[in-house]
Amino acid sequence: MQxxxxxxxxVVTPKDSNLTGAKLLLIQPLTPSRAPVGKxxxxxxxxxAGVGEDVFFVRGKEASFPFHPVEMPVDAGIVGIVDSINx
Amino acid sequence: MQxxxxxxxxVVTPKDSNLTGAKLLLIQPLTPSRAPVGKxxxxxxxxxAGVGEDVFFVRGKEASFPFHPVEMPVDAGIVGIVDSINx
Amino acid sequence: MQxxxxxxxxVVTPKDSNLTGAKLLLIQPLTPSRAPVGKxxxxxxxxxAGVGEDVFFVRGKEASFPFHPVEMPVDAGIVGIVDSINx
Amino acid sequence: MQxxxxxxxxVVTPKDSNLTGAKLLLIQPLTPSRAPVGKxxxxxxxxxAGVGEDVFFVRGKEASFPFHPVEMPVDAGIVGIVDSINx
Amino acid sequence: MQxxxxxxxxVVTPKDSNLTGAKLLLIQPLTPSRAPVGKxxxxxxxxxAGVGEDVFFVRGKEASFPFHPVEMPVDAGIVGIVDSINx
Numbered sequence: 001m002q003x004x005x006x007x008x009x010x011v012v013t014p015k016d017s018n019l020t021g022a023k024l025l026l027i028q029p030l031t032p033s034r035a036p037v038g039k040x041x042x043x044x045x046x047x048x049a050g051v052g053e054d055v056f057f058v059r060g061k062e063a064s065f066p067f068h069p070v071e072m073p074v075d076a077g078i079v080g081i082v083d084s085i086n087x
Numbered sequence: 088m089q090x091x092x093x094x095x096x097x098v099v100t101p102k103d104s105n106l107t108g109a110k111l112l113l114i115q116p117l118t119p120s121r122a123p124v125g126k127x128x129x130x131x132x133x134x135x136a137g138v139g140e141d142v143f144f145v146r147g148k149e150a151s152f153p154f155h156p157v158e159m160p161v162d163a164g165i166v167g168i169v170d171s172i173n174x
Numbered sequence: 175m176q177x178x179x180x181x182x183x184x185v186v187t188p189k190d191s192n193l194t195g196a197k198l199l200l201i202q203p204l205t206p207s208r209a210p211v212g213k214x215x216x217x218x219x220x221x222x223a224g225v226g227e228d229v230f231f232v233r234g235k236e237a238s239f240p241f242h243p244v245e246m247p248v249d250a251g252i253v254g255i256v257d258s259i260n261x
Numbered sequence: 262m263q264x265x266x267x268x269x270x271x272v273v274t275p276k277d278s279n280l281t282g283a284k285l286l287l288i289q290p291l292t293p294s295r296a297p298v299g300k301x302x303x304x305x306x307x308x309x310a311g312v313g314e315d316v317f318f319v320r321g322k323e324a325s326f327p328f329h330p331v332e333m334p335v336d337a338g339i340v341g342i343v344d345s346i347n348x
Numbered sequence: 349m350q351x352x353x354x355x356x357x358x359v360v361t362p363k364d365s366n367l368t369g370a371k372l373l374l375i376q377p378l379t380p381s382r383a384p385v386g387k388x389x390x391x392x393x394x395x396x397a398g399v400g401e402d403v404f405f406v407r408g409k410e411a412s413f414p415f416h417p418v419e420m421p422v423d424a425g426i427v428g429i430v431d432s433i434n435x
Contacts, residue, residue, distance in 0.1 A: 185434075234410075247410045262389065
């Protein structure tokens with residue numbers, strides 16, 4: 001998993017029916033000291049994150065777990081909002 | 088997930104029988120400001136995208152979800168057409 | 175998915191029993207203009223591809239789909255022979 | 262799988278309900294000679310690892326296996342503490 | 349899949365109970381001409397490979413297939429010993 005900052009939103013239409021209602025956010029991965037690292041990507045949000053917040057996201061099929069039994073065709077998902085990083 | 092531009096088509100034959108009827112598009116991943124980034128790849132289309140359009144795609148087994156119960160052997164799939172990116 | 179050229183064969187023994195009979199080919203990923211890009215890898219063939227042919231391959235568990243119900247331990251599979259690339 | 266050193270902890274809230282109770286550690290991948298290599302990431306711990314320890318971790322859906330039948334949305338998991346590396 | 353050379357062993361303890369008995373080897377990926385390429389990683393062995401041998405390995409959940417029905421939390425597995433590479 002990685003830490004990222006929410007930097008925008010994406011509106012997608014038409015989309016696969018299993019994506020209906022999905023909130024798609026543009027996120028920028030961060031280092032532990034919260035500097036940008038790597039390329040921005042799009043993640044589906046299941047925790048109510050907003051632009052400017054630092055989040056915790058997973059990649060892969062695991063990103064669809066919060067939406068079961070819907071088989072959402074997503075490969076990145078925000079599963080938490082970062083409270084603190086201690087290192 | 089990532090944003091990409093459809094830049095071409097690929098015709099493949101003979102192919103695995105579960106790929107029959109699949110529309111295969113060549114796509115170029117884009118940054119949030121829609122500049123090309125990374126290497127082009129081939130994705131299966133399930134939303135009717137065409138050359139020149141900006142799309143939203145997923146990687147991995149998730150790309151086959153729109154085709155269930157067919158177990159399509161694909162690892163990248165277009166699941167939406169981009170309307171707007173706000174960042 | 176990506177386009178690649180078949181550049182050789184690999185003989186592997188002893189191997190996992192679920193790999194028995196698998197044809198293993200060495201492939202070099204290509205750009206849309208068919209120039210080599212990235213590192214060669216080994217893929218299992220399910221379409222009868224041969225050295226010198228340009229193929230279409232998938233990565234991940236999807237590569238084992240053509241061999242169901244055998245759970246073949248492979249992570250790259252050739253699923254088509256490229257006819258044409260238009261871009 | 263890779264070897265990594267635990268370099269910190271991450272506190273995440275609110276989070277997906279299937280992540281409740283998960284211990285999230287910041288880890289730095291290491292070379293076989295235990296030098297840092299690549300980018301730090303966050304992994305869920307199932308073996309009681311602590312900051313400063315060298316661990317063994319897996320990526321992908323496999324990271325959720327120790328938590329079955331809970332479908333924990335994680336993509337990296339610590340599954341052992343390194344005793345010795347001989348090479 | 350990729351070709352790699354076994355360059356060492358890793359001893360891990362305590363580990364997830366589904367890893368009990370797993371033989372963990374340190375492997376260095378190779379090019380088709382058997383030169384080192386990329387970073388070493390740890391793979392579980394299911395074919396009796398030893399240090400100095402050239403092997404064939406898979407990444408991802410597929411690495412756990414040889415151990416079914418045990419859901420071994422591994423993401424790289426040696427599934428064959430290389431006899432010859434012809435290219």
